[in-house]
Amino acid sequence: MNSLGKRLFLTFMLILVVFSVISRIEWMHEYTRAETGLWDQSLKDVASQIVMSTPRRLTQTAASPDGPENYRLGADPPYLFKGDELSFQIWDLHRNVLLMRSPGSPPSALRPDFGLGFSDIHLSEENWRVYSISDAEGLIQVQVAKSQTQLRAEFRDLLKRSMRMTLLFVVAMTGAVWFVLRRTLRPLNTLRQDILARPALDLTPLPHANLPEELQPFIDAINRLLARLDEAVQNEKRFVADAAHELRTPLAVLASHAEVARQADNPAATREALDKLQQGIARSARLAEQLLDQARLDALHDAQLTETVALDRVIHVMAREFESEARAKQLQLKLDVAPCRIRGDVDALGVLVGNLLDNAIRHGHVGGRIEVRCHPAPLGGVTLSVADNGPGVPTDEHEKIFDRFYRVPGNRERGSGIGLSLVARVAALHGATRLCGSGLDGRGFQVTITFPALAGPQPTLET
The missing domain is CATH 3.30.450 (Beta-Lactamase)
Known part of the structure; x- marks a missing residue:
């Protein structure tokens, strides 16, 4: 029942x-x-x-x-x-x-x-x-x-009279309790009808007027769940809109390069068109990857980060992935990494390190340098920095570049405007702080991320 x-x-x-x-x-x-x-x-x-x-x-x-034997009350009955x-x-x-x-x-x-x-x-x-x-x-x-x-x-x-009174009392209390329960639960039935009549994606909070006080925490919990669901739905909508917006231009460019290659009348023109097509495919693949990373970070919004991650290992893995791209631009990629452990999500940290490396490689000049440092911070925690000697970023643009789809005006290197926004989101997810400044040799750009220290006993290492 x-x-x-x-x-x-x-x-x-x-x-x-x-x-x-x-x-x-x-x-x-x-x-x-x-x-x-x-x-x-x-x-x-x-x-x-x-x-x-x-x-x-x-x-x-x-x-x-001679008197009567005792007092009598009228005729003496036998x-x-x-x-x-x-x-x-x-x-x-x-x-x-x-x-x-x-x-x-x-x-x-x-x-x-x-x-x-x-x-x-x-x-x-x-x-x-x-x-x-x-x-x-x-x-x-x-x-x-x-x-x-x-x-x-x-x-x-006396027992019969008492039982009759008890029965009447039970009947009266039965009616009273049933009446009170019906009136008390009536708002729940009204709420049920309201929920059934809603459209599929109507996630507005449930009304809790006239509900019993004992049910208020339950309705509040449902409303908090609806708020999280609504946020997830809005994130999905933004993802679809962002993907459609960001993929429209690259796909059009790819189609244009393919058409040029098809109509080229000599091998040199064909090779040039195919090279541009290959570069466009690489940029589109990177954009799609960043959009998927954005969707994964949306899913981690309320997650509890309980794993202990070896950040130095994540850096080595991501550096190997971007080694070929750095070599193609004749960039020197130097790692100065000490064993460091932080509390976090290994995939999200890979997104952070990968986008910092991608940003440095994309904006670095031919023959330039990139340095990645990771060391325990003097006051506790772990400090990760990625610096280059490229063109750098104006000081007044340091915070804006972490906004989604923001591109520094006048920058000749095309980017999606998503990478550094993902860096900011991963840092916030891990409770880390970020700081921007000049890069190598007094020029270029540097991003420093400081992660909080591990609290309590060190758990088993996870990578």
């Missing part, structure tokens, strides 16, 4: 029924407990009231041998000790004379030994409960008795 309303309702009803049963058992125990229970207490109260209500002259009247009546007797203890008795009670003492307190007797083929009490001076004694049959009948009657 998965219905919240039914679970709450049945749980409450079960508790109510169990409580009612326990209360009835406790009530029965209190009613029938010897001497202090309601049965015996009622006999004790009646006896005490009779003692306090008996006039003192009653003993003098009863002492006359002796019949009925089990459905309470019987009492008043005795003169000094003379052992019966002063007064209730109609139908026997002429002999209910308790012949005239002891005090409670006792059980068997009379007229029935068991009786008797309570005896004397006055403070010990002149009279009142004996009050009721049959066990009558006591049980009274108990059954």
Whole structure:
């Protein structure tokens, strides 16, 4: 049974029924407990009231041998000790004379030994409960008795009335609980209908007005999830738009070079067109790779970085990948790398190092130099820097070049404008800081990334 309303309702009803049963058992125990229970207490109260209500002259009247045996209430009914009546007797203890008795009670003492307190007797083929009490001076004694049959009948009657009241209470509470649950859960049904009526990509937050306070955290959690889903959907839309925007021009250029190569009338022109076509294909492949890297970083937006990565190994791997490109431009690629470990994502760090190398190689001049350094920082953490002696970047452009699709005006080297924006995103994802400045020999450009130190014990190394 998965219905919240039914679970709450049945749980409450079960508790109510169990409580009612326990209360009835406790009530029965209190009613029938010897001497202090309601049965015996009622006999004790009646006896005490009779003692306090008996006039003192009653003993003098009863002492006359010519007078009536005791006071009568109208016609003296024949002796019949009925089990459905309470019987009492008043005795003169000094003379052992019966002063007064209730109609139908026997002429002999209910308790012949005239002891005090409670006792059980068997009379007229029935068991009786008797309570005896004397006055403070010990002149009279009142004996009050009721049959066990009558006591049980009274108990059954009280129990039936109690059960009827309990049943009415349960029925009333059932209706009240069901009504409250229906009203409480009605906003959830309304919310359900609202969600079902939404379009597929409508990720606006769910309304939480009129919802129970206990459900507010649940709705807030769903809204936070919807916000993350909406961000992911928007990232996908931006990716598609960016890909369409950035691939449109390279594809048109590739088509143009292919057409030139097809129409060339001599081998030299054909080779030139094919070289340009090959360069365009390489740029398009790099652009597609950067767009895919951007999509992967979007997926890592809320990820917890728990791996320990050997950053020096990542640098060596990426340097080998870009070695041929550097050699093609006659660039000297120098590595000054010490063993360094940081907390992060190995693929994202590969994107960062790869784009820093790609940017330095693309903007470096023929015969230039590129230096990659990676060392533990003096104040903790790890510092990675990539420097070149190329044309450099104006100081007022240092922050702008990390914006997506931004290109420095007047730069003859064509780029996608994505690479350094990916560097900025990976650095932010790892809690790192970045700093730009002059490169080698007082010229060129340098990017320095400082990663935070590892916290806690060093985990197993992952690459």
